[in-house]
Amino acid sequence: MHKITFIIAFLFFGSYSAMAQKIIEKEFSAEGIHRLSIADDSIFSIKINSSKRESIKMKVHVSGEHAEAIIIEENRFQGKLALKTAVMPYFTFEKDKLAVHKVMAIEVEMYIPETISVEIKSKLASLETKGKIQNLSVSLQNGSCILTDFSGRARLKTITGNIELKAQKEVSGKAVSRNGTVVNTLFKEGKFLVEAESINGDIYMLQTN
Numbered sequence: 001m002h003k004i005t006f007i008i009a010f011l012f013f014g015s016y017s018a019m020a021q022k023i024i025e026k027e028f029s030a031e032g033i034h035r036l037s038i039a040d041d042s043i044f045s046i047k048i049n050s051s052k053r054e055s056i057k058m059k060v061h062v063s064g065e066h067a068e069a070i071i072i073e074e075n076r077f078q079g080k081l082a083l084k085t086a087v088m089p090y091f092t093f094e095k096d097k098l099a100v101h102k103v104m105a106i107e108v109e110m111y112i113p114e115t116i117s118v119e120i121k122s123k124l125a126s127l128e129t130k131g132k133i134q135n136l137s138v139s140l141q142n143g144s145c146i147l148t149d150f151s152g153r154a155r156l157k158t159i160t161g162n163i164e165l166k167a168q169k170e171v172s173g174k175a176v177s178r179n180g181t182v183v184n185t186l187f188k189e190g191k192f193l194v195e196a197e198s199i200n201g202d203i204y205m206l207q208t209n
Contacts, residue, residue, distance in 0.1 A: 022067040024060040030113050034079040038108065039121040042085045045107040046122070050114045050131035056081070057111040064104030083108075126161065144201070147194075149208055154194040162201045165194060166208050173205040 033056065038046060062070045068088075075082040085106055112118070117135035120127055126143035129136070129150065136154035138145050144161035147154070151168040162180070165173065172190030175182045180202040186194070187207075196203045 020063070020065060020067040022062040022070065024062070024072055025058065026072075027055055027057040030054055030056045030116065032079060033076070033081045033116060035081070035117045035119065036110070036112060037080055037082040037119040038084070039082070039119070040084050040125070041123040042104070043106045043108055043122055043125045045105075046120060046125050046127045047107075047109045048118060048127070048129040048133070049109075049111050050116075050129070050133055051111070053111065053113050055111075056113070056116075058083070059109045061107045061109075062104060067104060070104065070106065150194070151192060153192050154196075156194065156196040158198045158201045160200045161198070163196045163198055163203045163205075165196065165203075165205045167194060167205070168208055171207075175203040175205050177201060177203050 031054075036056070058072070060072055071086050071088050073084045073086045114132040115134055118133050119137045121139045122143065123141040124143060125140065126145070127138060127140065128146045128148070130148045132151040133154070134152050136152060136156075138154070138156045140158045140161050142160050143158070144163070145156050145158055146164045148166050149168065150165060151171060156163050156165075163175075167173065167186060170191040171186060171194055172188055172192070173184055173186035173194045173196065175184045175196040177198040177200075179200045180198055182203045184203070184205040185207060186205045194205065196205060
């Protein structure tokens with residue numbers, strides 16, 4: 001009985017230890033940056049918080065056996081900041097057949113100025129935003145899209161994920177889902193327009209109190 005208990009405890013501890021974690025944090029000036037782009041199929045979750053700030057802050061949480069090998073590549077060009085995950089140069093995976101299928105969870109959290117436009121494209125990620133975003137373009141495959149206290153122009157597209165929008169008074173909305181449910185209580189006309197489209201996901205467009 002004692003031997004069985006010991007073996008179970010050892011296996012549990014060994015599994016827990018193998019789940020490595022890594023946190024990447026960076027903050028830099030937003031001067032000259034007008035658009036943020038994240039196009040990545042490895043990220044599981046993206047959260048964007050906007051406010052009247054003058055810097056961009058990024059926090060990335062990586063968990064998985066090879067978490068230490070993950071880095072964030074930054075590319076700035078003509079006022080656009082593009083972020084993408086990558087594997088550290090010269091990192092070698094073990095040569096077993098399962099190495100390619102190791103599971104890692106990558107979560108990205110961004111704090112940005114209200115004046116920056118945002119582009120998100122991912123097959124895996126779900127997106128959550130809070131606050132004003134001047135222009136927002138979202139294309140998701142499996143993930144959901146949740147916008148809270150939103151103000152600005154937006155085009156939102158998903159394949160299977162739901163779209164949930166809680167917008168400020170000046171936002172109007174149009175929504176269509178081929179196989180899902182649509183609830184739209186926004187005004188037909190407003191200062192800003194949000195267009196939402198999904199194939200199988202439900203769409204809810206509501207006004208914040």
